[in-house]
Amino acid sequence: MVQVLNxxxxxxxxxxxxxxxxxxxAASRVFRRRGLAAAGMREIAEEADVSPGILYYYFSGxxxxxxxxxxxxxxxxxxxxxxxxxxxxxxxxxxxxxxQAHVHAMLDELEGATAxxxxxxxxxxxxxPVMEKRDRYERAVRALVADGIKxxxxxxxxxxxxxxxxxxxxxWSARWFRPDGPQTSAAVAQSLSDYLVKGLLK
Amino acid sequence: MVQVLNxxxxxxxxxxxxxxxxxxxAASRVFRRRGLAAAGMREIAEEADVSPGILYYYFSGxxxxxxxxxxxxxxxxxxxxxxxxxxxxxxxxxxxxxxQAHVHAMLDELEGATAxxxxxxxxxxxxxPVMEKRDRYERAVRALVADGIKxxxxxxxxxxxxxxxxxxxxxWSARWFRPDGPQTSAAVAQSLSDYLVKGLLK
Numbered sequence: 001m002v003q004v005l006n007x008x009x010x011x012x013x014x015x016x017x018x019x020x021x022x023x024x025x026a027a028s029r030v031f032r033r034r035g036l037a038a039a040g041m042r043e044i045a046e047e048a049d050v051s052p053g054i055l056y057y058y059f060s061g062x063x064x065x066x067x068x069x070x071x072x073x074x075x076x077x078x079x080x081x082x083x084x085x086x087x088x089x090x091x092x093x094x095x096x097x098x099x100q101a102h103v104h105a106m107l108d109e110l111e112g113a114t115a116x117x118x119x120x121x122x123x124x125x126x127x128x129p130v131m132e133k134r135d136r137y138e139r140a141v142r143a144l145v146a147d148g149i150k151x152x153x154x155x156x157x158x159x160x161x162x163x164x165x166x167x168x169x170x171x172w173s174a175r176w177f178r179p180d181g182p183q184t185s186a187a188v189a190q191s192l193s194d195y196l197v198k199g200l201l202k
Numbered sequence: 203m204v205q206v207l208n209x210x211x212x213x214x215x216x217x218x219x220x221x222x223x224x225x226x227x228a229a230s231r232v233f234r235r236r237g238l239a240a241a242g243m244r245e246i247a248e249e250a251d252v253s254p255g256i257l258y259y260y261f262s263g264x265x266x267x268x269x270x271x272x273x274x275x276x277x278x279x280x281x282x283x284x285x286x287x288x289x290x291x292x293x294x295x296x297x298x299x300x301x302q303a304h305v306h307a308m309l310d311e312l313e314g315a316t317a318x319x320x321x322x323x324x325x326x327x328x329x330x331p332v333m334e335k336r337d338r339y340e341r342a343v344r345a346l347v348a349d350g351i352k353x354x355x356x357x358x359x360x361x362x363x364x365x366x367x368x369x370x371x372x373x374w375s376a377r378w379f380r381p382d383g384p385q386t387s388a389a390v391a392q393s394l395s396d397y398l399v400k401g402l403l404k
Binding site for chain 1: 366367
């Protein structure tokens with residue numbers, strides 16, 4: 001049902017992908033303005049400046065749009081974990097990198113983050129793959145924290161709880177960040193990750 | 203429209219207050235189970251084991267129930283700020299106390315927290331008083347952080363950003379905490395506040 005994001009690189013495919021992304025951004029603006037429950041496919045089509053027929057060609061319905069937003073954000077975040085693991089670095093540096101990528105995933109795709117945070121808005125049948133990815137991501141962040149404790153780089157702590165505190169702090173940024181505000185997402189990512197990792201150090 | 207929580211202490215008033223609280227808890231369970239949008243007054247009445255007539259005697263509708271949940275939680279949190287200010291203590295101790303009270307407000311009234319977090323679910327006309335209290339609370343926490351920096355007790359930091367990070371981390375606890383899980387809310391409050399304040403210290 002959901003098409004895979006990277007299906008190759010032919011020109012047609014790239015154009016189709018760009019169109020999907022445009023539609024997702026438009027949908028996310030509607031979600032944000034109207035709330036997930038009240039947003040309708042007709043309004044999303046208008047916002048994306050496409051006909052309803054074109055919209056339904058790309059997405060079978062609102063639930064698929066939501067699912068796609070959530071999966072895409074989580075895939076970005078899982079990729080950041082892989083990248084952090086691949087470089088030789090301290091646990092603090094790795095964790096800062098992951099948290100910064102997480103902040104960027106939340107804020108640079110700000111409209112998408114709204115949908116990302118509301119997994120309950122998905123019909124139950126569609127939640128499982130999103131929950132599975134989300135759990136996988138949380139476990140991977142927790143493993144980075146536990147590893148830092150084991151190496152003696154971080155103070156002893158409840159890795160599960162601290163991980164949830166960190167993820168809560170970065171997820172919450174989507175609630176208050178304003179793209180036209182005084183700080184860039186990069187500045188927020190830097191300050192948040194510095195503060196959150198500092199609380200772990202010995 | 204919304205009646206004041208503490209209207210005196212006569213027996214009739216206390217009983218009425220207890221009944222209102224019971225209804226709010228029942229409503230919150232329904233919100234949690236069904237989502238805010240899908241929850242109906244009939245279902246809330248059934249959950250609270252009262253007739254629809256009794257329910258409407260206490261609350262004019264779902265919006266008033268939501269408003270009441272949100273205002274009550276924020277009043278608890280504002281009272282904790284006042285309490286922290288009233289005692290001679292370090293900034294770290296004060297902030298830990300406030301964050302612990304915040305965690306308790308989120309977790310001990312777990313069902314209520316769901317409604318508390320969804321200010322967007324209120325009709326726009328009802329949001330203003332809740333937003334005003336929420337802003338007042340955030341400003342007060344930020345002032346505690348700024349005061350600790352001024353005293354030289356905390357390292358230099360962006361007080362506004364750090365405050366939002368802390369509030370995000372504690373608000374998020376309502377998403378993952380399970381009353382039947384391995385940790386008490388008191389243990390979570392302690393660990394979270396220790397971690398979040400530690401990131402501020404020099």
